[in-house]
Amino acid sequence: MSTLTGVGVSPGVGVGPAHVLAYEATVPAPGSRHGGEAGDAAAELALAGRALERVAADLEERGARAGGEAREILEAQAMMARDPGLADGVATLVEAGTAAARAVYEAFGHYRDLLAAAGGYLGERVADLDDVRDRAIAVIEGRPAPGPPEDTGQPYVLVARDLAPADTALLSPDVVAAFVTEQGGPTSHTAILARAMGVPAVVACPGATSIAPGTPVLVDGASGLVRPAPSDDEVLGARNAAAAREAVLASATGPGTTADGHAVPLLANIGGPRDVAAALEYGAEGIGLYRTEFLFLDRAEAPSAAEQEAAYLEVLDAFPGGRVIVRTLDAGADKPLAFLPPGAHEPNPALGERGVRLFRTHPEIMDTQLAALAAAAARSAGRLQVMAPMVATAEEAAWFADACDAAGLPSAGVMVEIPSAALRASDLAVRAGFLSIGTNDLAQYALAADRQLGALTGLQDAWQPALLDLVALAAAGAAERGRQCGACGEAAADPALACVLVGLGVTSLSMSAPALPAVRAALSRHTRQQCHLAAAAARAAVSPADARAEARAHLPGLAGLAL
Structure with a gap:
């Protein structure tokens, strides 16, 4: 593949095999219905409520373990899961006969549409909302939640369409050499957490998820360049340029x-x-x-x-x-x-x-x-x-x-x-x-x-x-x-x-x-x-x-x- 270009949001150079996070959330079928009886509605509503609360508690626990900015971000996501307006929307749909998973999907849809239409900083919050929704639906359907491996034996470049804070908050530079996403921007939570972790990151990089898993990838978080299968000279050149920049920063001491x-x-x-x-x-x-x-x-x-x-x-x-x-x-x-x-x-x-x-x-x-x-x-x-x-x-x-x-x-x-x-x-x-x-x-x-x-x-x-x-x-x-x-x-x-x-x-x-x-x-x-x-x-x-x-x-x- 040729060099890809995105927006560098966290400086530094990272090199490692690509781990492509290709999780595709299951979309509950339109028109999914429960039995229609009052007892069925109550059971479905309880199922949705437990799922949302379990997701909220998990996000808070991850935030407590991560600390710092990650904790604040994940606590904000937990608040999304516990939003009273969302709960009311789910209840209205379930009482009308919609199954729990589909009710959660549709209730989140209203908020998602508002963010996506706004674009910019607001559009970058769509990933956070989608993550809460997908985790809740996974709980309802008894499936594991999405997420990258915590350790593969060597630092890898995590590549994804987008990353949610819960995917990255507990990772470290010892595990991840760099982040690359197709979506996001300088104010996305991927960018914020990458900077806090000191991990190179490039966002808004079209075509990133087409990189074959395991392919060595060079990521320059200052210039925004992503180079699959780089030569030794390219790696050396990028690292020398990053070192020169770091030297300039390091020279301003005291x-x-x-x-x-x-x-x-x-x-x-x-x-x-x-x-x-x-x-x-x-x-x-x-x-x-x-x-x-x-x-x-x-x-x-x-x-x-x-x-x-x-x-x-x-x-x-x-x-x-x-x-x-x-x-x-x-x-x-x-x-x-x-x-x-x-x-x-x-x-x-x-x-x-x-x-x-x-x-x-x-x-x-x-x-x-x-x-x-x-x-x-x-x-x-x-x-x-x-x-x-x-x-x-x-x-x-x-x-x-x-x-x-x-x-x-x-x-x-x-x-x-x-x-x-x-x-x-x-x-x-x-x-x-x-x-x-x-x-x-x-x-x-x-x-x-x-x-x-x-x-x-x-x-x-x-x-x-x-x-x-x-x-x-x-x-x-x-x-x-x-x-x-x-x-x-x-x-x-x-x-x-x-x-x-x-x-x-x-x-x-x-x-x-x-x-x-x-x-x-x-x-x-x-x-x-x-x-x-x-x-x-x-x-x-x-x-x-x-x-x-x-x-x-x-x-x-x-x-x-x-x-």
């Missing part, structure tokens, strides 16, 4: 700074102690977001203070003298805790009782967590900072800061995830010691785009000019009070957007660890003035695509990095 010496600390996002090794490997200067939910979810009773203290201390000790920013428990609403009594039904959990609001309802949970954090800080040379999620008002910021003071914690900050917090950042910063912008939730609330509603996910683009305006307001409000204002999340992992964030006034950047070298190199090739110009150009644009293009025009160093 603390994050712009070309003219403006310091921008580069921190890592982690989901628990097991993510610390990668943060250290990629040169993180500290931790900018330590998600603590792993300690609380999927358990019948709250974690003890001692258990929490040990988990916090392990991370603090990994960064002696460095900053470790811990986000207090962000649960409630769509992430209920089994050991707390259920609250009132919330028709829109995204606007419900979560984050700092949950702490106010259950102060005993907060008191234990803050006490454990204070105990860990007292035993470590790491510099602990604690921040609360979902803060909307200055009063909430002051309430949380007072609670941290009472617990003996020296630095209490808040996350800026709600437009009101960005608009009145100066007021929040009167008592909050620092601010940290969570761009994903800030986009959700600013653009009225529920993160779990596929038909609106395209509005989550971090290049939205309105979102950039809010970031600028938050940074300016913090600066007015002499406070630091960081940004955490995958927006900071985009080298071009990282430069723009600095131009907007953001003082530190936190991201998944593998993204750190490229961001460090991008900053080192641009002055602070260039970052300001890029930020101004992006804010002057009227669409995310225009904002990205206008910003890159002021960031010439990105071309030299092949970014």
